[in-house]
Amino acid sequence: MTPRTLSDLHRFGYLGPRGTFTQMALDAWDGARHEEQVPFGSVDAALDALRSAEIDAAMVPIENSVEGGVSATLDALATGDPLVVIGEVLVPVTFVLCARAGMPLGSVRSVGTHPHAWAQVRSWMASHLPDAVYVPTLSTAASAAALGRPGDVMFDAGVCAPVAAANEGLEILAGDIGDNRAAVTRFVLVSRPGTLPEPTGADKTTVVLFQRDDHAGGLLELLEQFAVRGVNMTRLESRPTGEAMGSYCFSIDFEGHVQDARVGETLMGLRRVCADVRFLGSYPRADGVRADARLGTADHDFDAARLWLEQLRS
Ligand SMILES: O=C(O)C(=O)C[C@]1(C(=O)O)C=C[C@@H](O)C=C1
Missing domain, CATH: 3.30.70.260 (ACT domain)
Incomplete structure (x- = not known):
């Protein structure tokens, strides 16, 4: 097999939709900023697309300084056709609580977000919205995207990066709600063996x-x-x-x-x-x-x- 180099990579998948922390990691990767970026609904979907050569590389979360390893990524890399990590990116994570216009904080009864994000805002939720029901979503930006689409949603507010709320034109009900202000998530850029x-x-x-x-x-x-x-x-x-x-x-x-x-x-x-x-x-x-x-x-x-x-x- 001819070894590939990093400059041979042009189609980059990531855990989407746009506005995830994973996309920020991909943007921070020099070689990917000006290349094609393809969002996937889950880590498994991105890695499957990589295995079937639909994309050249995939950025996925692997570890958070507060919540630990991302099981979906660890398990997907441990099994199936072999893949290799070719780089890593560290992204500081800050969360906002956002909602459609006109929803006051006091009326929020349910909150949607990614399980890893929920784990990082648990104390804030316990003191500000103790009765709110948690609804898991496939990523933080997926909760913002659901709120941004017309029609009914399964929850009143979402927890995501500020950029995801802005992308969807949502209102910020509270900023910087992470329990640990120094939280960092580590992402890995994965490719097929040969790089x-x-x-x-x-x-x-x-x-x-x-x-x-x-x-x-x-x-x-x-x-x-x-x-x-x-x-x-x-x-x-x-x-x-x-x-x-x-x-x-x-x-x-x-x-x-x-x-x-x-x-x-x-x-x-x-x-x-x-x-x-x-x-x-x-x-x-x-x-x-x-x-x-x-x-x-x-x-x-x-x-x-x-x-x-x-x-x-x-
Ligand atoms: O949902 C996102 O925005 C992601 O990029 C995933 C993810 C994760 O899996 O840990 C990344 C960073 C945050 O810690 C929360 C969620």
């Missing part, structure tokens, strides 16, 4: 690990592979495989690029002790933080050790 960004020295790698069997110290065995090679993990989540009660896989992000010796050695170690290792890509970190190799774990340390072994064997 591997070059190492930058400030990279991350994502994998999903499937254990061989359930035994005492099984997770420790996996973690040791990282520890002994000085590889720092930045996210670790267990997700049910769906096969049986108690059957879990581990979704992990860690510092470094597959081209780094210590990352390569870690992946080989994991491959030996796991039933399966799904490689989900190496890509530049959005925060640009460089990982310093611990003493004895730099590329030249691994080269020197390999040379030494070769000499012993000859």
Whole structure:
């Protein structure tokens, strides 16, 4: 397969409709700003379109600093035809409560928004609209779009980004209603295998690990592979495989690029002790933080050790 480069990507899917935080992430991605952007109703729909080559890449949410991992994304990446992460974007999230013109805050009886957004405004809702019924929507902007369409809606107000409310001509009933003002969501740009960004020295790698069997110290065995090679993990989540009660896989992000010796050695170690290792890509970190190799774990340390072994064997 001819490797694709980032400049070969022209059709970008995202969790829509327009005005989602995911679209903001896509706009923040340099290579996508002036390319075709295609909204999808769900993360699954965007990733299915990517797998069937309808689009070249998809921007999807993966992790929020308050609410944690986005299960729909983690599960869709852990199963099905392989996809790879080729970049990440961090977006600060601020929410507004909006409604059609003429709806006073005191009359709001029901609120629609994405479950991740609802979790981030729970305290505000408890103190300002304690009796409001929550109605889940497929994204924050989907709640604004429903309010903006003529006809009946299932809820009186929506929680979304200010831009989504503005797009639909809605009134802001309250601004900046997030319980944590520093909330940030992390988005990943996903593509089909064949696109591997070059190492930058400030990279991350994502994998999903499937254990061989359930035994005492099984997770420790996996973690040791990282520890002994000085590889720092930045996210670790267990997700049910769906096969049986108690059957879990581990979704992990860690510092470094597959081209780094210590990352390569870690992946080989994991491959030996796991039933399966799904490689989900190496890509530049959005925060640009460089990982310093611990003493004895730099590329030249691994080269020197390999040379030494070769000499012993000859
Ligand atoms: O609904 C949106 O606007 C999204 O982009 C999704 C999403 C998420 O899945 O976490 C993104 C950011 C916010 O944390 C809330 C919702």
